[in-house]
Amino acid sequence: MTVRILDAGFDPWMLLSDYQRSGAPLEGAYGATAVFVGTMRDFNEDQNVQSLFLEHYPGMTETCLEQMSVAATERWNLLDSLIVHRVGELHPGEPIVLVAVWSAHRKAAFEASRFLMEELKSKAPLWKKEQREDGARWVEHNTPG
Amino acid sequence: MRIEVRFFAGLRERLGIAEREVSVPEGTSIRQLWSLVVPEEPLPDNVLAARNMEYVDLSSIPCDGDEIAFFPPVTGGAG
Numbered sequence: 384m385t386v387r388i389l390d391a392g393f394d395p396w397m398l399l400s401d402y403q404r405s406g407a408p409l410e411g412a413y414g415a416t417a418v419f420v421g422t423m424r425d426f427n428e429d430q431n432v433q434s435l436f437l438e439h440y441p442g443m444t445e446t447c448l449e450q451m452s453v454a455a456t457e458r459w460n461l462l463d464s465l466i467v468h469r470v471g472e473l474h475p476g477e478p479i480v481l482v483a484v485w486s487a488h489r490k491a492a493f494e495a496s497r498f499l500m501e502e503l504k505s506k507a508p509l510w511k512k513e514q515r516e517d518g519a520r521w522v523e524h525n526t527p528g
Numbered sequence: 529m530r531i532e533v534r535f536f537a538g539l540r541e542r543l544g545i546a547e548r549e550v551s552v553p554e555g556t557s558i559r560q561l562w563s564l565v566v567p568e569e570p571l572p573d574n575v576l577a578a579r580n581m582e583y584v585d586l587s588s589i590p591c592d593g594d595e596i597a598f599f600p601p602v603t604g605g606a607g
Contacts, residue, residue, distance in 0.1 A: 419607065420607075421605055421606025421607035422606060422607070423606060424606075437604070438536060438537050439604070440534075440536055440578070440581070440597060440599070442581050443578055443581035443582075443597070446581055446582075468604065468605075479604075479605065479606040480604070480605050480606055480607075500605060500607070503604060503605050504602075504603075504604060504605035505602065506583070506602065507602060507604045507605075508536065508578070508597075508599060508602055508604075509602055509603065509604025509605070510536065510537035510538070510599070510600065510602060510603050510604070511603045511604070512537070521537055521538040521541075521600070521603075522603040523600070523601070523603070524601060524603065525603050525605065
Protein backbone atom coordinates (compact mmCIF):
# COMPACT_ATOMS: atom_id res chain seq x y z
CA MET A 384 0.00 0.00 0.00
CA THR A 385 1.67 3.18 -1.18
CA VAL A 386 0.69 6.86 -1.24
CA ARG A 387 2.82 9.50 -2.92
CA ILE A 388 2.42 13.25 -3.39
CA LEU A 389 4.56 14.66 -6.19
CA ASP A 390 5.37 18.29 -6.91
CA ALA A 391 6.82 17.61 -10.37
CA GLY A 392 5.43 15.99 -13.50
CA PHE A 393 5.26 12.19 -13.63
CA ASP A 394 4.56 9.45 -16.15
CA PRO A 395 1.87 7.26 -14.57
CA TRP A 396 2.57 4.33 -16.92
CA MET A 397 6.29 4.27 -16.19
CA LEU A 398 5.67 4.69 -12.48
CA LEU A 399 3.16 1.85 -12.52
CA SER A 400 5.47 -0.38 -14.47
CA ASP A 401 8.35 0.31 -12.05
CA TYR A 402 6.09 -0.28 -9.05
CA GLN A 403 4.81 -3.59 -10.35
CA ARG A 404 8.30 -4.71 -11.35
CA SER A 405 9.59 -3.81 -7.86
CA GLY A 406 7.54 -6.74 -6.59
CA ALA A 407 5.38 -4.66 -4.24
CA PRO A 408 2.16 -6.31 -5.43
CA LEU A 409 2.85 -9.98 -4.84
CA GLU A 410 3.31 -11.70 -8.19
CA GLY A 411 1.25 -14.84 -8.55
CA ALA A 412 -1.28 -13.75 -5.93
CA TYR A 413 -3.11 -11.10 -7.96
CA GLY A 414 -5.27 -11.87 -10.95
CA ALA A 415 -6.73 -8.39 -11.44
CA THR A 416 -5.22 -4.92 -11.65
CA ALA A 417 -7.44 -1.86 -12.12
CA VAL A 418 -5.83 1.45 -13.04
CA PHE A 419 -7.31 4.93 -13.13
CA VAL A 420 -5.40 7.95 -14.48
CA GLY A 421 -6.88 11.44 -14.20
CA THR A 422 -5.49 14.06 -16.57
CA MET A 423 -5.80 17.84 -16.68
CA ARG A 424 -8.33 19.09 -19.24
CA ASP A 425 -8.01 22.37 -21.14
CA PHE A 426 -11.63 23.31 -20.43
CA ASN A 427 -13.96 23.55 -17.44
CA GLU A 428 -17.52 24.89 -17.41
CA ASP A 429 -17.14 25.89 -21.13
CA GLN A 430 -14.05 28.01 -20.51
CA ASN A 431 -10.46 27.47 -21.59
CA VAL A 432 -8.09 26.69 -18.77
CA GLN A 433 -4.44 27.56 -19.38
CA SER A 434 -2.90 26.14 -16.23
CA LEU A 435 -3.80 24.84 -12.84
CA PHE A 436 -2.31 25.23 -9.38
CA LEU A 437 -2.97 22.39 -6.94
CA GLU A 438 -2.64 23.31 -3.29
CA HIS A 439 -2.79 20.72 -0.53
CA TYR A 440 -2.47 20.28 3.23
CA PRO A 441 0.87 18.53 3.64
CA GLY A 442 0.58 15.73 6.15
CA MET A 443 -3.22 15.56 6.15
CA THR A 444 -3.32 14.69 2.45
CA GLU A 445 -1.08 11.66 2.94
CA THR A 446 -2.91 10.55 6.10
CA CYS A 447 -6.26 10.89 4.38
CA LEU A 448 -5.16 8.86 1.33
CA GLU A 449 -3.61 6.20 3.57
CA GLN A 450 -6.84 5.88 5.57
CA MET A 451 -8.82 5.42 2.33
CA SER A 452 -6.36 2.79 1.16
CA VAL A 453 -6.71 0.89 4.43
CA ALA A 454 -10.52 1.07 4.20
CA ALA A 455 -10.47 -0.22 0.60
CA THR A 456 -7.98 -2.97 1.44
CA GLU A 457 -10.16 -4.22 4.29
CA ARG A 458 -13.46 -3.95 2.41
CA TRP A 459 -12.30 -5.63 -0.83
CA ASN A 460 -9.46 -7.72 0.53
CA LEU A 461 -6.99 -6.00 -1.80
CA LEU A 462 -3.49 -7.35 -2.26
CA ASP A 463 -2.00 -3.91 -2.88
CA SER A 464 -2.85 -0.32 -3.81
CA LEU A 465 -0.99 2.69 -5.16
CA ILE A 466 -2.16 6.31 -5.12
CA VAL A 467 -0.07 9.08 -6.65
CA HIS A 468 -1.29 12.69 -6.73
CA ARG A 469 0.32 15.78 -8.22
CA VAL A 470 0.49 19.15 -6.51
CA GLY A 471 1.88 22.48 -7.74
CA GLU A 472 1.54 23.97 -11.20
CA LEU A 473 0.14 21.81 -14.02
CA HIS A 474 -0.70 22.29 -17.69
CA PRO A 475 -3.34 20.64 -19.88
CA GLY A 476 -2.47 17.05 -20.76
CA GLU A 477 -0.46 16.45 -17.60
CA PRO A 478 -1.53 13.60 -15.34
CA ILE A 479 -2.98 14.68 -11.99
CA VAL A 480 -3.74 11.40 -10.29
CA LEU A 481 -2.99 7.69 -10.54
CA VAL A 482 -4.94 5.05 -8.63
CA ALA A 483 -4.07 1.38 -9.05
CA VAL A 484 -5.31 -1.63 -7.11
CA TRP A 485 -4.37 -5.30 -7.18
CA SER A 486 -6.73 -8.08 -6.14
CA ALA A 487 -7.39 -11.75 -6.78
CA HIS A 488 -10.45 -11.07 -8.94
CA ARG A 489 -11.81 -8.25 -11.13
CA LYS A 490 -14.91 -7.27 -9.14
CA ALA A 491 -12.85 -6.13 -6.15
CA ALA A 492 -10.37 -4.30 -8.38
CA PHE A 493 -13.05 -2.37 -10.33
CA GLU A 494 -15.06 -1.47 -7.25
CA ALA A 495 -12.10 -0.52 -5.07
CA SER A 496 -10.53 1.76 -7.68
CA ARG A 497 -13.85 3.57 -8.15
CA PHE A 498 -14.25 3.86 -4.37
CA LEU A 499 -10.75 5.30 -3.95
CA MET A 500 -11.27 7.93 -6.66
CA GLU A 501 -14.63 9.05 -5.24
CA GLU A 502 -13.20 9.17 -1.70
CA LEU A 503 -10.17 11.09 -2.90
CA LYS A 504 -12.29 13.66 -4.73
CA SER A 505 -14.61 14.22 -1.80
CA LYS A 506 -12.20 14.02 1.16
CA ALA A 507 -8.51 14.52 0.35
CA PRO A 508 -7.50 18.11 1.24
CA LEU A 509 -6.51 19.29 -2.24
CA TRP A 510 -7.71 22.43 -4.02
CA LYS A 511 -7.49 23.53 -7.64
CA LYS A 512 -6.96 27.09 -8.80
CA GLU A 513 -7.51 27.58 -12.52
CA GLN A 514 -5.75 30.14 -14.65
CA ARG A 515 -8.15 31.23 -17.40
CA GLU A 516 -8.01 33.93 -20.04
CA ASP A 517 -10.07 36.21 -17.78
CA GLY A 518 -8.02 35.57 -14.65
CA ALA A 519 -7.48 33.04 -11.90
CA ARG A 520 -10.23 31.40 -9.86
CA TRP A 521 -10.54 28.65 -7.25
CA VAL A 522 -12.60 25.68 -8.40
CA GLU A 523 -15.60 25.56 -6.07
CA HIS A 524 -16.81 22.02 -6.60
CA ASN A 525 -15.85 18.87 -8.45
CA THR A 526 -17.68 17.68 -11.51
CA PRO A 527 -19.96 14.69 -10.93
CA GLY A 528 -18.43 11.33 -11.78
CA MET B 529 -4.93 27.39 25.65
CA ARG B 530 -2.67 27.88 22.61
CA ILE B 531 -4.05 26.84 19.22
CA GLU B 532 -2.30 26.88 15.85
CA VAL B 533 -4.91 27.99 13.31
CA ARG B 534 -4.40 27.39 9.60
CA PHE B 535 -6.35 28.41 6.52
CA PHE B 536 -6.08 26.93 3.04
CA ALA B 537 -6.83 27.73 -0.60
CA GLY B 538 -9.49 30.39 -1.29
CA LEU B 539 -10.00 31.03 2.42
CA ARG B 540 -6.30 31.65 2.99
CA GLU B 541 -6.23 34.11 0.09
CA ARG B 542 -9.41 35.93 1.05
CA LEU B 543 -8.49 36.29 4.73
CA GLY B 544 -4.82 36.94 4.05
CA ILE B 545 -3.83 34.47 6.80
CA ALA B 546 -2.01 31.18 6.25
CA GLU B 547 -1.39 30.38 9.89
CA ARG B 548 -1.64 32.10 13.22
CA GLU B 549 -1.03 31.01 16.78
CA VAL B 550 -3.75 32.22 19.10
CA SER B 551 -4.52 32.01 22.80
CA VAL B 552 -8.18 31.27 23.56
CA PRO B 553 -10.14 30.32 26.70
CA GLU B 554 -10.44 26.61 27.62
CA GLY B 555 -13.65 25.13 26.21
CA THR B 556 -13.68 27.27 23.07
CA SER B 557 -15.32 25.29 20.25
CA ILE B 558 -13.98 25.27 16.73
CA ARG B 559 -16.92 27.41 15.61
CA GLN B 560 -16.10 29.98 18.35
CA LEU B 561 -12.44 29.82 17.45
CA TRP B 562 -13.28 31.09 13.95
CA SER B 563 -15.09 34.14 15.41
CA LEU B 564 -12.16 34.90 17.69
CA VAL B 565 -9.59 34.71 14.89
CA VAL B 566 -11.55 36.45 12.12
CA PRO B 567 -14.37 38.34 13.92
CA GLU B 568 -15.15 40.41 10.83
CA GLU B 569 -15.85 37.33 8.67
CA PRO B 570 -18.96 35.17 8.98
CA LEU B 571 -18.22 31.44 9.03
CA PRO B 572 -18.87 30.16 5.47
CA ASP B 573 -21.69 27.58 5.23
CA ASN B 574 -19.55 25.06 3.40
CA VAL B 575 -16.39 25.42 5.49
CA LEU B 576 -14.57 22.23 6.54
CA ALA B 577 -12.43 21.88 9.64
CA ALA B 578 -9.66 19.54 10.70
CA ARG B 579 -8.15 18.99 14.14
CA ASN B 580 -4.58 17.71 14.04
CA MET B 581 -5.17 16.74 10.39
CA GLU B 582 -8.38 14.74 10.97
CA TYR B 583 -11.82 15.98 9.89
CA VAL B 584 -13.78 17.28 12.83
CA ASP B 585 -17.19 18.76 13.60
CA LEU B 586 -17.38 22.53 14.15
CA SER B 587 -18.94 21.96 17.57
CA SER B 588 -15.98 19.98 18.89
CA ILE B 589 -13.62 21.47 21.42
CA PRO B 590 -9.88 21.47 20.81
CA CYS B 591 -7.15 20.95 23.40
CA ASP B 592 -4.09 23.03 24.20
CA GLY B 593 -1.48 22.71 21.46
CA ASP B 594 -3.89 21.48 18.78
CA GLU B 595 -3.60 22.48 15.14
CA ILE B 596 -6.97 23.53 13.73
CA ALA B 597 -7.38 24.06 9.99
CA PHE B 598 -10.26 25.67 8.11
CA PHE B 599 -10.70 25.11 4.40
CA PRO B 600 -13.22 25.19 1.55
CA PRO B 601 -14.72 22.06 -0.08
CA VAL B 602 -11.95 19.96 -1.58
CA THR B 603 -11.43 19.73 -5.34
CA GLY B 604 -8.60 17.26 -5.95
CA GLY B 605 -8.46 14.41 -8.43
CA ALA B 606 -9.46 14.52 -12.10
CA GLY B 607 -11.59 12.74 -14.63
